[in-house]
Amino acid sequence: MFAAAMIAVIAALVLVVIRVVKGPTIFDRVLAGNSVGTLAIILVAVLGFLNGRPEFLDIALTYGVLNLISTLAILKFFRHGDLAHDAQEDDA
Amino acid sequence: MILLDVASWALILAGSAFIIVGALGILRFPDVYTRMHAASVIDTLGAGFLFAGLMLQAGFTQVTLKLLFILLLFFFTGPVITHALAQAALHAGLKPEIDEDRRDRLRDGSLPDAGRQP
């Protein structure tokens, strides 16, 4: 049963990666990239159950936090073109 | 315990189905804003049902607790990411493809006690 779930998640990953490649805007890619992260977390969790080693969940939890930060960082980068945005620079 | 197994399998299968449906929606919908709705199906229903099934498999253990933490993480960070993405896309001037614009029914901050602190 875990194998079926894994196949489903991998199939979903393929579909989402197609959207990452096709775009067309940067926001489509960020959205799909974030979904790839979510699916990777689910994949790691299911993989842990498939191997009988649920310790994998710690990795999934860490990946979840990283996924949030990386997505927000990418969004901020494309909004301001700069990670350490300083509002005063806009005037200069 | 056969009943528990059947229930958990049903939940895992339902979660898998919602994950594939969400991915299909991301592929199929016409613009970013509509695709976000499909992505949130993966985040909430897909992950929710799948992890509920895994929790039933694990029983009352530390594993269940960790699965719950991951789900809580999804439920608290999912809206943050979606909102940030939608706002960034609007800020960049990306127009949503909409059938009807009902934004005129209220103007920004038209109520006097907007955002009042207690």
Next chain:
Amino acid sequence: MRLISFGMILFLFWLSLSGYFKAFLLTGGLLCTLFVLYVSRRMKLLDSEGYPAHLLAAASTYWPWLLWEIIKAGWSVTKAILKPGRSISPVMTRVVAGQHTSAGIATYANSITLTPGTITTGVKGNILTVHALERSGALDLEDGGMDARVSRFERGG
């Protein structure tokens, strides 16, 4: 009071993640808890907005209700995805958030975004701009059923 309860939550979180009860690791967890408490007190995070402990009892009835809303909304989005042809009618609208605290408005906005089919795209004061996948979803929000439920949650019911 807030500090103590937050510290207990943090330490329980550590315990549930580690699962080991050796003296060395317990001491490490205690030190980490104290450090996080010190930092969050210095950053003044533990006010009614950053750590809404008074809403905990109300959350026990609000979250199951929200969960059911998510399942219902998710099902209608699923149908929209699987139906062939153009099955969606995207609408943008504005709704009033009737809550009086920023924590309440944030809860409402996040609940809208969390339910599939509706996304809060902007917040100005207590007016939320919402993108809905289907026209019926936007009209439901304008009716204010969820708004009333969140207001009840905010008052602690």
